[in-house]
Amino acid sequence: MSVLGARSLNRAALARQLLLDRADLPVLDTVAHLGGMQAQEPQEPFVGLWSRLRDFAPGALDELLTGRRVVRTHLMRRTVHLVTADDVLAWRSRHDAMLRGRVLGTYRRELEGVDLGALAAAGRAVLADGEPRSMAGLARAVAEQWPDVAPRPLGEMLVAALIPMVQLPPRGLWRTRAGVRNAPVGAWLGREVDPPAPPGTDPVGAALVRRYLAAFGPAASADLRAWCGLAGLPAAVAAVRGELVAFRDERGRELLDLPDAPRPDPDTPAPARFLPAFDNAVLGYQDRGRVIDDAHRGLSVTGARFVLVDGRVSATWTVEDGTVTVTPLRRLTRPERTEVAEEGRALASFLSDGAVDRVTVGAAPP
Numbered sequence: 001m002s003v004l005g006a007r008s009l010n011r012a013a014l015a016r017q018l019l020l021d022r023a024d025l026p027v028l029d030t031v032a033h034l035g036g037m038q039a040q041e042p043q044e045p046f047v048g049l050w051s052r053l054r055d056f057a058p059g060a061l062d063e064l065l066t067g068r069r070v071v072r073t074h075l076m077r078r079t080v081h082l083v084t085a086d087d088v089l090a091w092r093s094r095h096d097a098m099l100r101g102r103v104l105g106t107y108r109r110e111l112e113g114v115d116l117g118a119l120a121a122a123g124r125a126v127l128a129d130g131e132p133r134s135m136a137g138l139a140r141a142v143a144e145q146w147p148d149v150a151p152r153p154l155g156e157m158l159v160a161a162l163i164p165m166v167q168l169p170p171r172g173l174w175r176t177r178a179g180v181r182n183a184p185v186g187a188w189l190g191r192e193v194d195p196p197a198p199p200g201t202d203p204v205g206a207a208l209v210r211r212y213l214a215a216f217g218p219a220a221s222a223d224l225r226a227w228c229g230l231a232g233l234p235a236a237v238a239a240v241r242g243e244l245v246a247f248r249d250e251r252g253r254e255l256l257d258l259p260d261a262p263r264p265d266p267d268t269p270a271p272a273r274f275l276p277a278f279d280n281a282v283l284g285y286q287d288r289g290r291v292i293d294d295a296h297r298g299l300s301v302t303g304a305r306f307v308l309v310d311g312r313v314s315a316t317w318t319v320e321d322g323t324v325t326v327t328p329l330r331r332l333t334r335p336e337r338t339e340v341a342e343e344g345r346a347l348a349s350f351l352s353d354g355a356v357d358r359v360t361v362g363a364a365p366p
Contacts, residue, residue: 090207315327
């Protein structure tokens with residue numbers, strides 16, 4: 001079994017994530033290829049798409065959101081993701097148990113004794129009038145039935161787990177600030193989510209294996225689970241194993257992959273790229289070492305925005321008053337600083353609709 005070194009895995013990940021070369025793909029196809037985009041921070045997907053696509057226009061994503069072809073919803077790992085309408089309809093039932101479990105992992109004591117079926121029915125009854133609601137508003141509407149339970153756990157369980165919901169525009173539109181208004185997936189898309197598969201079958205799990213490897217592979221089963229948070233995937237992996245090829249990493253872990261997926265030469269140049277907060281290019285693995293050093297791994301869950309240099313997290317960035325400020329995490333060579341500055345100016349121009357292109361690159365850390 002061939003061994004893939006860290007640099008080979010890095011270049012494969014960048015290629016799958018469209019970070020080696022910007023792609024000429026439609027926005028809808030890009031969101032589908034990536035298996036969704038982390039989106040709890042509403043404006044961040046725009047940067048993620050700009051870094052991956054040539055000539056990305058924010059209005060294209062706005063049109064998909066208002067046109068109900070892409071939605072914002074709780075899905076993988078119980079975080080808000082931007083996913084295609086087709087994917088949320090196909091995938092949501094497979095995520096139900098995980099979503100309930102993760103909410104209970106936070107609020108088990110508060111929700112002890114609450115009949116979740118009754119809670120779901122109460123929530124659906126409130127939503128039957130067709131009015132979108134905030135989480136707090138929905139929780140208040142059912143709270144009198146559970147007077148001893150705080151509204152927050154009730155709202156989290158309803159919106160993130162029991163009832164498939166989407167966050168409606170203008171939330172998530174370009175340069176728009178808007179609160180969260182939730183509506184049932186079926187009401188917004190005009191079609192209910194697909195029912196669970198018959199016992200003993202897992203077609204969605206098998207599809208997720210293929211889709212994950214297309215966007216993140218080669219990868220281990222633990223990486224797949226870290227991306228989606230689902231249990232029961234070994235059976236899905238086993239079901240499609242005959243379609244896959246296998247490698248090992250330098251630690252001896254088995255890595256699976258699609259046979260025809262890109263695995264670039266490890267010496268392929270990797271241009272500087274600016275990633276948004278919580279980008280799945282970093283978070284979508286159990287072993288994040290192919291992209292980020294262990295010393296900086298903690299930053300990946302704090303909302304830091306990263307700059308990739310030679311394919312690896314090498315700096316963080318912020319933007320204020322139109323200026324993109326880069327803070328290196330290691331010493332950058334003079335050519336690397338020049339490349340980062342050029343990409344930072346392009347990002348500043350994108351974020352300001354061409355008004356400014358200011359960038360500053362700080363000194364190396366001591």
